[in-house]
Amino acid sequence: MRKIFDFHGGIHPPENKHQSLQGSIRDAGIPPELVLPLSQHIGTPASPVVAVGERVLAGQLIAEAPGFVSVPLHAPTSGTVAAIEDRLIAHPSGLPAPCIVIATDGLDEWVEQRAPGTGYRELAPGDLLALIRNAGIAGMGGAGFPTAVKLATRPDSKVQTLIINGTECEPYITADDILMRERPGRIIEGVNILRHLLSPSETLIGVEDNKPQAIAALRAAAAGSSIEIVTFPTKYPSGGEKQLIEILTGRQVPSGGLPLDVGVICQNVGSVVAIQDAVLFGRPLVSRITTVTGEAVDKPGNYEVLLGTPMSYLLTQAGYQPDRAQRLIMGGPMMGFTVPDANVPIVKTSNCLLAPGLTELSAPTPAQACIRCGMCAQVCPASLLPQQMFWFAQGKEYEKLEQQNLFDCIECGACSWACPSNIPLVQYYRASKAEILQLRREHTRAEQSRLRFEARQERMEREEAARTAKRAARKQAAEQRAQAAAAGGAGDEDPIQAAIDRAKAKKAAQQAGTGGTTSEREKLEKTVLTTRARLETATAKLQQAQAEGSDLADALQLGVDKTRAKLETAEQALQALLESDSPAPVTPADPAAAAIARAQAARDAGATSSPADKARSQLEGLEQRLEKTRDRLAASRNNGDEDKIVEALESTVVRLEEKVSAAREDLKAAGDT
Amino acid sequence: MFELISQYPLLAALFALVGLGAIFGAVLGFAAVRFRTEGNPIAEQINELLPQTQCGQCGYPGCRPYAEAIANSGEAINKCPPGGEAGIQALATLLDVEAIPLDEEHGEEKVKAVAFIREDECIGCTKCIQACPVDAILGAAKQMHTVIASECTGCDLCLEPCPVDCIDMIPESQSLQTWHWPLPDPASRDIQIIATDAAQAQDRAA
Numbered sequence: 022m023r024k025i026f027d028f029h030g031g032i033h034p035p036e037n038k039h040q041s042l043q044g045s046i047r048d049a050g051i052p053p054e055l056v057l058p059l060s061q062h063i064g065t066p067a068s069p070v071v072a073v074g075e076r077v078l079a080g081q082l083i084a085e086a087p088g089f090v091s092v093p094l095h096a097p098t099s100g101t102v103a104a105i106e107d108r109l110i111a112h113p114s115g116l117p118a119p120c121i122v123i124a125t126d127g128l129d130e131w132v133e134q135r136a137p138g139t140g141y142r143e144l145a146p147g148d149l150l151a152l153i154r155n156a157g158i159a160g161m162g163g164a165g166f167p168t169a170v171k172l173a174t175r176p177d178s179k180v181q182t183l184i185i186n187g188t189e190c191e192p193y194i195t196a197d198d199i200l201m202r203e204r205p206g207r208i209i210e211g212v213n214i215l216r217h218l219l220s221p222s223e224t225l226i227g228v229e230d231n232k233p234q235a236i237a238a239l240r241a242a243a244a245g246s247s248i249e250i251v252t253f254p255t256k257y258p259s260g261g262e263k264q265l266i267e268i269l270t271g272r273q274v275p276s277g278g279l280p281l282d283v284g285v286i287c288q289n290v291g292s293v294v295a296i297q298d299a300v301l302f303g304r305p306l307v308s309r310i311t312t313v314t315g316e317a318v319d320k321p322g323n324y325e326v327l328l329g330t331p332m333s334y335l336l337t338q339a340g341y342q343p344d345r346a347q348r349l350i351m352g353g354p355m356m357g358f359t360v361p362d363a364n365v366p367i368v369k370t371s372n373c374l375l376a377p378g379l380t381e382l383s384a385p386t387p388a389q390a391c392i393r394c395g396m397c398a399q400v401c402p403a404s405l406l407p408q409q410m411f412w413f414a415q416g417k418e419y420e421k422l423e424q425q426n427l428f429d430c431i432e433c434g435a436c437s438w439a440c441p442s443n444i445p446l447v448q449y450y451r452a453s454k455a456e457i458l459q460l461r462r463e464h465t466r467a468e469q470s471r472l473r474f475e476a477r478q479e480r481m482e483r484e485e486a487a488r489t490a491k492r493a494a495r496k497q498a499a500e501q502r503a504q505a506a507a508a509g510g511a512g513d514e515d516p517i518q519a520a521i522d523r524a525k526a527k528k529a530a531q532q533a534g535t536g537g538t539t540s541e542r543e544k545l546e547k548t549v550l551t552t553r554a555r556l557e558t559a560t561a562k563l564q565q566a567q568a569e570g571s572d573l574a575d576a577l578q579l580g581v582d583k584t585r586a587k588l589e590t591a592e593q594a595l596q597a598l599l600e601s602d603s604p605a606p607v608t609p610a611d612p613a614a615a616a617i618a619r620a621q622a623a624r625d626a627g628a629t630s631s632p633a634d635k636a637r638s639q640l641e642g643l644e645q646r647l648e649k650t651r652d653r654l655a656a657s658r659n660n661g662d663e664d665k666i667v668e669a670l671e672s673t674v675v676r677l678e679e680k681v682s683a684a685r686e687d688l689k690a691a692g693d694t
Numbered sequence: 695m696f697e698l699i700s701q702y703p704l705l706a707a708l709f710a711l712v713g714l715g716a717i718f719g720a721v722l723g724f725a726a727v728r729f730r731t732e733g734n735p736i737a738e739q740i741n742e743l744l745p746q747t748q749c750g751q752c753g754y755p756g757c758r759p760y761a762e763a764i765a766n767s768g769e770a771i772n773k774c775p776p777g778g779e780a781g782i783q784a785l786a787t788l789l790d791v792e793a794i795p796l797d798e799e800h801g802e803e804k805v806k807a808v809a810f811i812r813e814d815e816c817i818g819c820t821k822c823i824q825a826c827p828v829d830a831i832l833g834a835a836k837q838m839h840t841v842i843a844s845e846c847t848g849c850d851l852c853l854e855p856c857p858v859d860c861i862d863m864i865p866e867s868q869s870l871q872t873w874h875w876p877l878p879d880p881a882s883r884d885i886q887i888i889a890t891d892a893a894q895a896q897d898r899a900a
């Protein structure tokens with residue numbers, strides 16, 4: 022006899038399992054429409070590979086797994102894809118999720134099934150795992166973790182114990198119980214496949230002692246093999262993975278660790294049967310056994326249901342009386358949740374559909390203050406301190422919650438069940454866990470934003486530095502050119518200076534010599550010469566044309582006349598120019614040149630005049646200006662102009678008076694010399 | 695020497711204390727140089743707590759400058775609307791100061807949103823690209839722009855420069871991925887009388 026261990030805490034709620042164990046497994050049949058959510062498991066949702074309107078056969082792949090932690094989805098029966106759209110699913114949020122809707126045709130035609138059969142022993146572990154993965158199997162106990170991922174052991178870790186979970190500790194649910202009773206052979210076949218895959222040193226099937234028929238059936242089926250069926254006293258939640266491992270092996274899975282860390286792999290009996298179907302018959306996971314129970318159904322029992330079957334269809338089969346029901350729960354009374362609508366589909370994790378009567382599961386009584394009795398800590402199977410965590414969850418002290426190992430909570434609800442103040446404790450932990458996970462996600466996102474912001478900042482600084490460097494280089498080059506120009510002195514390199522020089526040279530050339538008349542005469546002479554030459558050729562052409570009697574003769578005559586007229590005017594102009602040439606003075610048209618000429622004349626005059634004359638003229642000019650300013654000042658005062666203007670004029674007058682007196686001094690000094 | 699010390703115990707004590715002081719001073723001085731901390735660790739920690747939206751609603755050009763202002767010049771901790779009350783609470787805990795309500799002057803706490811460019815209205819001016827603090831807008835001159843939703847921090851900085859007002863801020867809708875269980879309604883525990891009494895009170899009322 023094997024030694025049985027015990028885990029801390031646990032409760033004994035009323036089992037209520039007998040209602041649904043009246044008959045054997047019934048086939049729920051094919052509903053007119055199947056709704057298959059793309060995410061029926063933990064991990065990345067599957068991505069559809071069929072189009073709307075496409076005909077699909079039973080077992081055909083309709084959505085593939087896009088990642089490692091994901092599973093594909095298969096059509097449960099033959100029909101046409103009616104839609105791929107968001108539908109309400111069985112989720113506590115009541116939010117819709119993408120689903121593939123199949124309108125069934127009732128023929129249930131299967132795709133060709135290829136499977137290694139009993140030849141699986143020849144397959145490499147990787148191929149066997151791929152087979153399990155491609156069959157779309159996800160944990161059927163309730164959590165829905167992809168089975169192939171769970172079975173993929175690391176090469177360095179040895180699987181000591183393979184545990185098959187047939188515990189089913191939650192009240193009302195009997196899906197695993199009936200499976201063990203009616204299909205023990207298939208379970209043992211499945212276990213053999215897993216043993217081949219994992220080669221564990223021991224294989225245990227753990228069943229609570231409240232299922233004697235199931236135990237007897239399994240023992241009979243496993244007779245002669247080394248598979249051991251272990252029974253232990255009924256207690257909730259011994260079906261929890263970590264709790265079951267502790268019961269059977271006495272080993273505790275470390276906080277945050279996996280069962281593999283203590284050399285254990287755990288699988289639900291439902292998953293084992295699905296593996297057996299996939300490996301021996303090539304049948305993907307398209308149906309499951311679901312318990313329909315509660316006082317609101319007339320024929321409670323276990324149904325073999327196609328995935329995607331609307332719950333309302335299944336409930337009709339079980340004789341559901343909506344007027345007697347208070348709500349619909351997917352899962353058991355401890356860990357299940359109320360579904361938003363009776364039309365949501367059955368998925369891979371729907372082990373139970375509970376339709377309690379009006380008085381069956383009483384509405385939660387108002388919660389009262391925590392009296393710190395410690396009953397929750399006594400029943401907690403994870404040895405946590407629920408009353409402390411409740412305190413921190415209320416205050417949203419997430420750091421302290423993590424210090425209290427909140428993430429070891431399996432959300433079994435034992436604390437809420439035991440609480441004399443009816444505090445919905447597990448609800449606080451669920452909310453806090455989710456909140457912490459969200460904060461972590463936000464923190465990762467913030468971290469990413471920070472990195473991107475810093476990268477951008479760095480890039481902008483780099484660009485700015487490059488611009489500054491370029492500007493500095495340009496400035497330096499300009500300075501160098503200026504220096505070179507100054508050193509060379511010629512100023513040839515500076516284009517502006519060169520242009521000024523060219524202009525000056527041109528001007529000088531124009532002013533040099535006898536002025537513009539020479540060039541004009543030359544021009545006229547040239548014109549006369551060329552016109553004469555043109556006239557000669559034109560006349561020659563005209564004569565030729567006249568000799569030949571050409572039509573062009575008239576036109577040529579006209580041209581010759583014109584040229585002759587031009588020649589005459591040119592000759593006249595030249596004559597006139599030659600006549601007026603000698604007396605005409607050079608009158609520079611340029612005002613600048615005129616100003617220069619005036620200035621030169623003035624200077625020449627200045628040079629000849631005495632300093633006394635110069636001082637006198639200066640004095641006269643100043644006196645004139647002073648007079649003018651005084652007049653303006655008076656006018657401003659009369660007009661009542663702004664003080665500013667008056668002040669300015671006054672100061673000007675004062676300054677001019679000073680200058681006049683200074684000029685008088687100068688004049689005096691000049692007179693003295 | 696020893697004689698001197700034994701004659702004057704005061705001297706012995708003096709020598710001992712001065713000697714110890716010199717040794718420890720040297721050790722501390724060496725440690726100060728050897729284990730010097732780079733940057734400002736407090737500013738670093740504050741920056742960790744800020745939401746990194748880089749929206750500038752606090753009046754600083756990004757989260758890090760604000761963090762440095764809090765650390766170095768004692769700037770108020772309530773100027774970050776995206777961080778909200780939770781952010782102020784975290785900062786208050788870190789800095790061991792009183793948590794103060796959010797400064798309304800700098801905006802109010804809003805639902806997280808993601809920018810969306812109405813692409814047929816975009817004229818491709820690249821102004822929003824230049825404004826985006828996290829390079830979450832993709833596009834080129836005279837080409838349509840688009841927002842990389844997963845990188846958008848919802849800072850609103852691209853709205854103002856857009857000449858054709860073709861950018862919307864779409865609040866993040868709740869999906870199955872973001873949904874989570876809410877905390878139980880605290881009002882459900884406000885009942886001060888014993889449950890059975892409450893039931894009786896209800897019966898009497900009915």
